[in-house]
Amino acid sequence: MTQRKTEVFVGLFMIAGFVALLLLALQVSGLSLKPAGDTYTVYADFNDAGGLTERGRVSMAGVSVGRIRDISLNPKTFQARVAIEMDASVNNIPDDSTAVIRTSGLLGAQYIDISVGGSLESLKDGDEFYETQSAMNLERMISNFASGR
Amino acid sequence: MINQIARLGRSGLDIVEALGRSGAFLWRSLAGVPHPRVGFPLLVRQMYSIGVLSLVIIIVSGMFIGMVLGLQGYTILSDYGSEQAIGQMVALTLVRELGPVVTALLFAGRAGSALTAEIGLMKATEQLSSMEMMGVDPLRRVVAPRFWAGFISVPLLAVIFSVVGIWGGMLVAVDWLGVFEGAYWSNMQASVDFSEDVINGAVKSIVFGFVCTWIAVFQGYDCVPTSSGISSATTKTVVYSSLAVLGLDFVLTAVMFGGF
Numbered sequence: 001m002t003q004r005k006t007e008v009f010v011g012l013f014m015i016a017g018f019v020a021l022l023l024l025a026l027q028v029s030g031l032s033l034k035p036a037g038d039t040y041t042v043y044a045d046f047n048d049a050g051g052l053t054e055r056g057r058v059s060m061a062g063v064s065v066g067r068i069r070d071i072s073l074n075p076k077t078f079q080a081r082v083a084i085e086m087d088a089s090v091n092n093i094p095d096d097s098t099a100v101i102r103t104s105g106l107l108g109a110q111y112i113d114i115s116v117g118g119s120l121e122s123l124k125d126g127d128e129f130y131e132t133q134s135a136m137n138l139e140r141m142i143s144n145f146a147s148g149r
Numbered sequence: 150m151i152n153q154i155a156r157l158g159r160s161g162l163d164i165v166e167a168l169g170r171s172g173a174f175l176w177r178s179l180a181g182v183p184h185p186r187v188g189f190p191l192l193v194r195q196m197y198s199i200g201v202l203s204l205v206i207i208i209v210s211g212m213f214i215g216m217v218l219g220l221q222g223y224t225i226l227s228d229y230g231s232e233q234a235i236g237q238m239v240a241l242t243l244v245r246e247l248g249p250v251v252t253a254l255l256f257a258g259r260a261g262s263a264l265t266a267e268i269g270l271m272k273a274t275e276q277l278s279s280m281e282m283m284g285v286d287p288l289r290r291v292v293a294p295r296f297w298a299g300f301i302s303v304p305l306l307a308v309i310f311s312v313v314g315i316w317g318g319m320l321v322a323v324d325w326l327g328v329f330e331g332a333y334w335s336n337m338q339a340s341v342d343f344s345e346d347v348i349n350g351a352v353k354s355i356v357f358g359f360v361c362t363w364i365a366v367f368q369g370y371d372c373v374p375t376s377s378g379i380s381s382a383t384t385k386t387v388v389y390s391s392l393a394v395l396g397l398d399f400v401l402t403a404v405m406f407g408g409f
Contacts, residue, residue, distance in 0.1 A: 003190055010196045013204065017305025020312040024347045028240050028315060030338025057339070 038088035040125040041069065044099040049080035050110055050135025052101060057111040058084050065090045068112065084112065086123075094119040095127060101135040110135060171367040178288040178296060178366070191294040199260045199295070200302030204309070206259055207252060211243075211310035214251060215317025218242055222318075223326050232326075236333035237340040239318035244341060244350045245406070248311035250398050253357035256303055257390035261365035264295055265386040268369025269379035277370075292366050299365070303358025304351055311350065349405045356397060361390045 046052075049071055058066040066086040074081040086093070096117035103110050117130070218239045226232045268291060271277050277287040315337075322328040341347070365386045372382035 003194070006197045007193050009201045010193050013196070013201045013302075014305065016204075017308055020305075020308040021347075021351070023312050024244065024308060025343055027334070028244065028312075028337055029341040029343040029347050055339075055342075 039066065039085040040088060040091070042084050042086055042093075042123050042125070042127050042129065044082045044084060044112070044129040044132050045074055045077060045079040046082060046099075046101065046132050046134045047079055048134040048137065049082060050101055050137065051103075052080075052082065052110050052112070052135070056109065058086070058114065059111060060090070060093075060114045060116065065114070082112070092122045095121045095123050096130045097123070098131045098133060099129040100133040103136070167371070170371065171363070174288070174292075174367055174370060175296075175363055178292040188289075188294065191290070192297055195294045195298035196302060199264070199298045200306065203256060203259050203302065203306060206255055207306045207310050208313050210251065210255060211248075211313035212317040214247055215239060215243065215314030215319075216321045218247075218314070219318035219321030219326070223322055223328070232322075232328050233332040234336055235318070235322045235328055236335075236337035239322070240315050240337045240341050241346065243311045243314040243318075244346050246398070246402070248314065249307045249350055249354035249357055250394060252307040252310045252354060253303060253361055253394040254391055256299070256306065256358070257361045257365070257387055257394070260299065260302075261361050261386050261390050262383045264299070264362070264365040265369040265372070265383045266379055268292070268295070268366060269372040269374070269382050272370065272372065273374035273376070273379060275374075288370075292370060296362050296366050299362030300355075300358050303361065304354040307354035307357075308351065352405075353398065353401050356401065357394050360393050360397060364390045364393065 052068060052071060054068055054071060056068040057064055058068060066084050068082055069085045070083040072081050072083075073079075082099075084099075093114065094117040096119040098115045098117065100113045100115055101110055102113045123129075219235065222235045222238045223232055226235055226238070268277075271287075271291065277291065280287045280290060319330075319333055323330045323333055368382040368386045368389070372378045
């Protein structure tokens with residue numbers, strides 16, 4: 001084996017390693033090279049954030065239109081304050097729309113669904129959802145049903 | 150009674166002494182960086198025998214482990230009707246755990262034992278001492294290139310292992326068992342985080358590469374220069390590397406994902 005041949009093989013090996021890392025980054029972890037695209041932030045206050053997670057999905061009519069950036073407690077109202085990054089291309093959501101927490105499938109992850117309102121004004125950066133609907137809590141529902149309320 | 154206590158004490162001292170020797174050995178072999186024109190061809194040759202020649206075993210075992218994960222995951226997940234989550238399961242298992250760990254174990258068996266035997270035989274046939282006689286530092290000439298080659302190769306091998314495994318999992322889950330391909334990838338992308346999972350997995354494999362190669366070259370350099378000494382050094386390399394990898398894996402996992 002000549003030195004040159006060895007060098008070529010080692011070079012190919014290193015290229016393969018870096019290509020594999022690139023694949024892990026782009027294909028497996030879904031990292032995108034292009035800047036994340038313009039977004040604007042809107043807020044929604046829920047009584048119960050349930051199983052929402054950061055980077056979770058935000059959809060409208062089943063189409064992803066944004067993601068959850070941050071979940072924190074609103075110290076004034078003691079509600080869960082969810083910061084949502086909306087894609088800038090979806091810029092005409094009526095400002096009386098409702099943010100609803102739904103579950104995909106029976107056991108799947110929870111996500112925020114936006115049901116569209118009828119107002120002519122649209123939500124802008126920093127606005128809040130007028131109305132929200134919290135996560136359905138099966139345990140609470142059963143206990144309410146059992147105690148006859 | 151006193152004799153037994155003394156024996157215990159002596160073995161403790163031996164362990165500490167070996168640790169100290171291996172630390173000094175590591176420092177001396179890394180401190181003297183050879184001239185790039187001498188060192189680089191040596192490094193390349195070692196990368197070939199350590200890294201490139203390990204590719205076959207890494208790719209084949211990665212493939213099979215991914216396929217087994219696909220099969221096992223499918224049978225379990227389909228009980229809950231959530232076989233779409235299989236991509237997520239395969240990818241997280243491979244990237245976080247199995248990629249770095251199995252690669253390091255295979256590396257210790259395939260390349261680490263060879264390193265130990267090679268250096269041990271050099272010592273037994275007095276090649277190392279004749280190098281010293283010629284004024285060539287064997288630590289720089291023999292040990293340093295091997296150490297760096299292992300240190301660089303293991304993370305690359307681990308990444309390749311994970312990618313091949315994920316592909317093997319897709320082969321079983323999507324092509325044979327009929328999970329929807331879009332769900333396989335999108336679930337994976339939604340749950341695997343680059344800095345959280347991929348980078349932490351890479352950090353693990355860097356640590357494992359360092360430890361495995363260190364153990365291998367030190368055991369070779371430190372062996373008793375007889376044929377039985379070389380064989381016991383080779384055994385020790387594989388045993389110590391495997392134990393170190395599994396123990397460190399727990400510690401690293403606890404630090405990275407345990408929420409401490």
